[in-house]
Amino acid sequence: MSQPLYRITFQGKLLYGFEQNEVRDNLAKLTKFDEKSLDRLFSGDVVTLKKDLDSLTAQRYKEVLDKTGAHCDMILQQEDGSSDQASQLPPEETGITCPKCGAAQQFGDSCSRCGILFSKYRQRQQRINEGLPPAQDTQPAQISYFDHHQEQLFILKAFGVILAIILLQAFLSQFIGLFLLFFPVIFLVYIRFKAASEDRSPTEVLAEHITLMPVMYTAEERKKEHVAWVTYSLILFNLFMFYGFEMNTDPLFMANNLMFLPLQPTVLNVPISLFSSMFLHANNQHLWGNMLFLWAVGTVVEKRIGPKRFITFYLLTGIAANLCFLIVHGIIIGGPAHIIGASGAIAGIMGLYAVRCYFKSMVFPLPILGIFSLFLPISLKVRLNALVLIGLFFLADLSGGIGQITGHASMVGHWAHIGGMLCGIGLAMAFKLSQQAFEERHLEIGSNSVHKQSPGMSLESGEESLNLILKENPENVEALLLLAQIKTKFRATPEGEQLYTRALGLLLKENRLPEAATTFVEFHRLYLKGIDGRSLYRLANYFNQQNELEHVATCLELLCNDPQTSGDLLEKSLYQYGKVLESLGMEDAAEHYFCRILDQFPNSPFSQKLQLQQQRG
Template identity: 30%
Template sequence: MILPVGHDKLFRRLPYLTITLIGLCTITWLITFPIELKQRTQINKISKELFEKESEFIYIYISEHPDVRYDPEGYEKFHKALLAGEIIDKESEEYKEWEEVYTKYKTRLEKRVFSILGFKPGKFNFLNLFTSIFVHGGFFHLFFNMLFLWLVGVNIEDYWGRPLFISLFLIGGIFASLSYTIFNLGSTVPLIGASGAISAVMGTFAVRFYKTKIRFFYFFILFFRPIWGTFLLYAWFALGFWFFEQLFYAMITKSTFSSVAFFAHVGGFIFGLAAGFGMKYLKVEEKYLADKIEKQIEAVQLHPKLEEAFIKRDAGDTEGAINLLREVLKEEPSNSDARLELARSLLLLERKNDASIEYEKLISQLYEKGKMEEVFNVYLEVYEGKLEHLFTTKTQFRIATNLVSQEEYNKAVELFSLLVKNHPEDKLAPVSLLKTGRIFLKNIEDKNLGRGALEFLIKNYPHYSGIDEARTLLSESEKG
């Protein structure tokens, strides 16, 4: 047995919507499942009576059609033939007795709570596209769906916000049901469960948090000895493997009956992937969501110990402030304000190595939140205090490169220039000069500064591997 039990991506606020969805599914199951069990008992009783009535007809049909398999599809063909009067005369007493039981059986099936709330491709009902999501067939069906919803839902809700998350969940669920419909046209078997909608959220999680490590618990018995433990897998690998597994089963069960809607899982996951890549390509989160959500988090999660730490530091008790800030970060590891104040407090006590670690963590957190403006401001704060050595050149280069991707060209050039000025012997210095020259020529369109950067690169770093590109850029700028 292998089960996902968590991952290393913490959420920053209580996921009300995910909890609400889990609550709705659970309450729906608690209400509907006892009703379904009672209805199932009644249907099984009628089904037994029906089978006794039609067993002789089945024998006649199979003897005349040896190519028909005794499966749901073959059974459906048998019923069509029987209803058409091809097996036995419709005016006979045996047929009328069977028809009475069959009508009662069909009526009970249609009145099942799962039939009323589930989605049936052969009897399209738009409302059932929504109601079917919240209905589950058994405890384990509910449990595993809710486990996966919690695993991936809380972080998408946290970083995308509740309106987008619920839209992804519901529209993804509809897309999953329609994907299932394409391969099951005419089916009257009700489709139930949130797995299609959850698959959409899983697809998005695989894109947005692809480097997150998911923790799995395993348990098995080898030579009568129980063995258990945990292991980690990257989200892109674990969820990608799950997707291809679902696709494989969807293909091999395509022409047979299956109690699992594999095509709904596949369709939902593809929808989630498309949503994730679309948001990433259009930079929706960075441009429209990150700052707004961060303000909501700050408004809701202003930690009382943070204010107490400010008071202690202002009163001269910097060590006491540091202890309080560490307590805040122990409770809320993603609290950027506490991390920044901790780094500042450590600097006040000249504990520069410790401050460097906290600044590096802060930069990583701000990156994760897509807050490039704050990343730049933190770097400038450190630089203006003549403490830029606290950052590694790799971190400085990473900040500048990301500013380029955000089209913050002037800020990027400033950081590249500082790196070259302060670390001329570093291997990233010539790379920074080349990027600076390219930005001035291609983006800022200041040829003089661009040529100056490239000429400096060619003169001082003649053995740099990108020197030919620098010469080409310089030559093209002179022609222009």
């Protein structure tokens, strides 16, 4: 049976983003048609541009014509030479085909796959086709301050949300109670409509909006490769101190010696109480409230700053919290200054969180069953930015602390919380944790754009974020690799090759061999080439340790066939590659490389070993 033949037809339709005059000019340059022929092309009738083409040739013709902006159709011909209309595959009238990657979509000014703006891409390609340099704006667009200071804009938005919440509470507080009264009904109606619109079960939609967690937690926390041992140890130690020590110890002894300040202060027990008071609690509610908050923020912060720094900062912020409480209550207010509890140190960790994880979202559980929440702890997931939530906590403590100064009695250690949080923020800034947060935030944006984990995330936004990281830290390997993946999303590019090479060099320099090996496999799949000889040999040895003979063979083959490989490196590579080929059952190929050793290195130990093997054989 003969292979099917196709014809290329045109009916005057244009690809999205092109104008008719522009397409006419492009077709005239490509086909050398005169004006009469061009008029016929745009008459609205179906015109056959080429016929009797095999599938591959027809596809190539169509790709060339698509670059002109002409929307052509590839139609299967019947054996008698007429077109089979049922086989025609034109896109829908409302469809858009990206001129860069060929992706089809229903509407939009930018490509949903590669993220380009159609109008800008069309203008750039037109100038390239005409041999002109990139267009320069005669009137440069006005660039705002925040275009170059995205983090400040992010923080400013968080403060704006805080202000909006405060104003809402101040001016609409009388309606909040009424809203909460009817909220369960409103919420269930919303769930019902959302489920119907998405053709899902109400139970499934409801599960996405409720939580059984009694305390706030970080949403979409991905750093699970490390366990926050210090945080969990602190929680266990606090539980032991309360149930194992406090409940079996004379309260007067603890008040006289272990709380800060002790009732009977001495040179010895005052410094001890600075620490011991952090692990004492008044009752179960005090203990468990603090421990839940410690778990919520401590596990996230510890994974990012490390256990040693975490425990150091925890103790330092706890001490700062106690001293701040002493200064305000003992000196400014002039009353008794005695405090116990871990909340000051936990507030310090919240301050660290506000700097190191400012971009994170936290889920705050809002009880929706009223008094029944005591028996059925179901809460609504309220997602708020970490800065917003921690900022509200700080303002609540500040308001309560000012109230204590002005004479409103309260048993809450507001000034301990304030002192601890400010100390945590200060430590985070001093140790430049904000820079780490900046890099992590933009790495997430870059990763989401590559893997399309967030709706509306384009490759352009990911590339912009990754370039921001590399501007501040050119040796950020993760940013280099993600940017390389963006640059090679649709085809191998020179920019991608440079990025992969830089990343591989840094990974090998830092002795991160598993990541370097994975990156090399990805790089070689795209470019079918190697890197410098010594690095290739290191990778070959690593692959050999992992018993990945296929990748060992790839590295050694590149070394053996590279003219720049010489001396002992070439000798070792030839011998090892021959042995790998033997183990893979490719004796003839192995013999070829063994012969190269005998020819190029006749006096080497490897040659002598091969000669002995030949004599025995």
